[in-house]
Amino acid sequence: MIRLGLCCKFLRYPVAFRDATATAVLKLGRSEALQKLSGLCLHNANALHEALQFCADNGIGDFRVNSRILPLKTHPSAGYAIGDLSAADEIIERFREAGAFARNRDLRLTFHPDPFVVLNSPDPDVVVRSVAELEYQAEVAAWIGADVINLHAGGVYGDSRAALVRLRRTWRSLPSLIRRRLTLENDDRSYTPRALLPFCEGEGIPFVYDVHHHRCLPDGLSVDDVTARAMRTWDREPLFHVSSPRSGRCGGDPRPHADYIAPGDVPACWCGLNVTVEVEAKAKDLAVLRLRRWLLRQARVPR
DNA sequence: AGCGGTCAAGTTGAT
């Protein structure tokens, strides 16, 4: 049975992560701002534990942690070090407890940084800020035992060969705290599996196969072939993504995600594999639970 | 309590 993953948040189940805007935080004095941020981080550490409890109780084996779990952590003016927060010790302890819970209940944890994290940008400042963001997420990943920080390859800038050369150089320079967790995913604009798989195979980077992106931006490779090649890039359980198009496959933009997964959108060749499949669907927990019920029914009824 | 405007960041392609 596939290990299903829930992404970041809940529609029905009453657990919510909190956030803050830089505008509001910067209106406060520094110590008041840190007080507010400390409270938000502690809330989010506890919310993560509750989220994992829900997953464990409902047969959801993977949870993607939202990039703003420590709000504004790397913001140029509102950012902070964890040690700046008055509840720092308690916050770290709560995250470690959530991580211990995940290990005990065989829950996998992942990160998926925002689209602003671009390792192959020709602008060195963008790369520096991106690495800083990855350092923050890797720090939290270490507390909770997350084994994946998944990224897109970035832009093309009119020359994909040069863009991949820059990506290779940056990738090789990353600290191991980041590098041992970093994975690359095909996107729906620039980097198809055909473009990215050779890079991942060459550099030993796990390839996250998003079959929806592949259907939006096809490259002549079959789902079966990409699945098999993607599996071989992993030294641990492979990670895939699935979603269904909101407006169907014919007419309209196929990229926006539907509320639920149409069962036919899960590749048949994935069933029976030991893989994690993160469900990217607007209905969140409801969508994962519905897909899980469908997969269980399929497993009982031989096809 | 509910509403609408706002929010740090990069890149792409449709309009």
Place this chain on the structure above:
DNA sequence: ATCAACTTGACCGCT
């Protein structure tokens, strides 16, 4: 030129 999309709408100040 503007905008939505992307892994995720939530926050905030107003009524």
